[in-house]
Amino acid sequence: MACTTLVLNKSTLLIRTQGLPAISVKCFSTDPDPKPIKSLSLLKKGTGGRSSFNGIVATVFGASGFLGRYVCNKLGKQGSQIIVPYRGDFGDVHRLRLVGDLGQVLFQRFQPRDDESIRKAIKYSNVVINLVGREFATKNFSLHDCNVEFAGRLARLSKEMGVDKFIHVSALNADPNPPTLYIPGGSKFYRTKYQGEKEVKREFPGATIFRPSDIYGQGDRFLRYYAHYFRSFQQTLAVYKKGEETIKQPVFASDVAAAIVAACKDPDAFGKTYQAVGPKRYYLSDLLDWFHVIMKKTHEAHGYTRYDLRYDPVMPIKLIITSLFPGTPMGDISPERVEREGHTDIFRKSLPTLEDLGVQLTNMEDQVPWELKPSAAFLSYDEEMGEFEKPVPPNPVPL
Template identity: 60%
Template structure:
């Protein structure tokens, strides 16, 4: 049922359905595509972009963010809400755990839906109206209810399969930088089961959703992270002694700011070239682990004068005993995030492949640790409530950067 429609003074054939995009000179988002024509993927007016852009507009993206209540999740939801996306936040447990996400978007743009990772019907409902699905679900340690395989492999496969069956346009999956089928053991002889499960999770997602975008972040730092706070916690050290495998001389880290990873996910949604790609989310600089840990304690004003000493954990069997004891007495969350998986991954060197795109290829301007970390570690300073005079404390020397 073809017809002719006048489009900016020119006749255009609308095709079988008679659908055409009428572009006006004052239309919002007119710079996104050629000024004379914007093809429509749907005739549903609820999917049309509305407003001049920003948090009080709608940019056409309806995203379901699984794992929205986690560390990275709240940054991603905030980034999406800031540009006018509608966000569905699936949650488990109590709804009050995600209520803080409500203010990250305009009225009616942040929606919540209960779900269970093994319940396919609740997952389908959560992504029923979405054109983007983001999987941030993950666990740093195994529990009696969920193993690494349950979460990182079976759960990821289930989400990817249902997203494909639901007609979702883009699926973004969070993996890990050093994911490997056979991780090289460092501190424990069995290696990291976490990194192994992340590797198999990538393969599972690819099998179910071949055009999925996979993000591989290194250690992320930010507010309430599990990297800076891990070293700052008193349970990680023996009073003022800090054990590190091989004294931190054999491990290279390239940490990334969590806000940069969230921005990379947002850019991957908008970038058509990111479809089906693997993105390495790493920071701009590489450091030896000993340089980072020494610098963290200098920033916290807990240097050698305070009593800080770093030593080789290989010659201290009591550290492994402490880790085992912590896991034995934990009810749900390990004290100070100290468990054998975290200790093992702590000493895995970050390997960045030159042939694989990074966040910079997505247009992300990376944050330097030297600019951000002092702010993040401020609550952990020695003598936190001491009112120091201007210039009383010298600025701590930054860590040495590897070439």
């Protein structure tokens, strides 16, 4: 009986049979190697839904945050492949598996100070979105570490890895020297956000930057901040100058997410800075009164009253208490948050808005099924409100 021996030598298979010459069989094609795919858009397939692939492979840093969930859902709904880097427990991001089709949402551990782990997360992406931001310092990362150093490192590595688009989320009132209202030295958040923009532009000149105002939506830190019991004291709410000289322009989270996704596909968004603001401007005092009417906490029913924060002896004690415990402050009350709530949102007519990306903005009062509408004293930014115009005193909302 003849004896046959199979020998696999690298890419060649040798078949030896006793008494016969060996037969050599190649295990690979002798044709020239195919050309590498330079653009992932060539792999587009489907009709554009969650089970499609639109050619966008996006790495979303900060996807576990409030805005990140909206952005990932918008990306997955349009057939994008999403890479979610996460630093903590997988339970913080596991719910994002449902935003895309099977195999379209991938997870990658990373460390903000480890360049190699960041490279792995953006290696196959053509879009990188930075939603990482911090409103208060922790024992491991300061405001400068999160808002400046990490933003610059991510922009630099994205440029090195050949990423096509880099999108960075900043803040509306980012300023190198923000005015001081309540805490000494002014807002470090606004200062570091401005420095982060400069670092991103220096490392990635074509980056697209979004400057959002206060963002509201399900699970936000704007509406829930004022509704938290720790923010008020015995049915009284301390606000800087009673909120009657502060104008806010809050924006819906879904509108910001839709604009970020639109910027991923719009070539005209390259290198631009967008103001992510809502369609209307509101006096903070009117907003707070409106919130408490909706919550059925009026003066008659609950004893709700606004007064000037500058004369409040309780708030400094609360800030000391929250600083003694690590992690997220109780009710998101931190010195930075209290300082920023007194700043008027400055709208610059020279910069584009979300409407320039084709987003139809949502009115805040239309989101709440309540017959009472905000005060008629609200100003429209593109008609009556100038860039640095001083606001006039509002008409109080009857409670």
